[in-house]
Amino acid sequence: MAQSLTWKPNDDILVGSALRGRVFTTYDRLVEVFGEPNIEPGDKVWNEWSITFEIGDLREDDWDLVDVTIYDWKEAGPDDAKRGKYGWHIGGRQHLGVECVYEALEI
Numbered sequence: 001m002a003q004s005l006t007w008k009p010n011d012d013i014l015v016g017s018a019l020r021g022r023v024f025t026t027y028d029r030l031v032e033v034f035g036e037p038n039i040e041p042g043d044k045v046w047n048e049w050s051i052t053f054e055i056g057d058l059r060e061d062d063w064d065l066v067d068v069t070i071y072d073w074k075e076a077g078p079d080d081a082k083r084g085k086y087g088w089h090i091g092g093r094q095h096l097g098v099e100c101v102y103e104a105l106e107i
Contacts, residue, residue: 005103009038010052014069017091021098023070025105027082030070033104045071046078053100068097 030049039048048071056063069091072081081088090098 004056005053005100007051007053007104009035010050010067011038013039014050014067017069017093019089020092020095021090022087023090023101024085024087026085044074046075047072047081066097066100068092068101070101
């Protein structure tokens with residue numbers, strides 16, 4: 001099967017998502033792959049990406065959308081998660097989002 005995975009920032013706040021997993025990587029690697037965080041800091045999060053992945057079968061032109069957030073959680077300041085490898089939270093509506101993040105980061 002000819003599978004394709006692409007992604008783009010989603011500036012909407014993802015409603016109804018929950019913690020699905022973690023990824024241990026650096027802030028710089030996340031910025032390299034996904035760009036700068038695109039969600040404003042909130043009550044318990046300083047750095048957050050909201051991303052929509054498109055997973056598809058090229059031959060059948062069949063595509064699924066998977067919404068994901070990647071974020072730090074309850075850190076004292078905005079730079080705490082930016083130092084070295086960090087256990088970033090991966091949120092979404094389904095576990096497939098964790099697999100998408102890992103594939104995009106080539107982990």
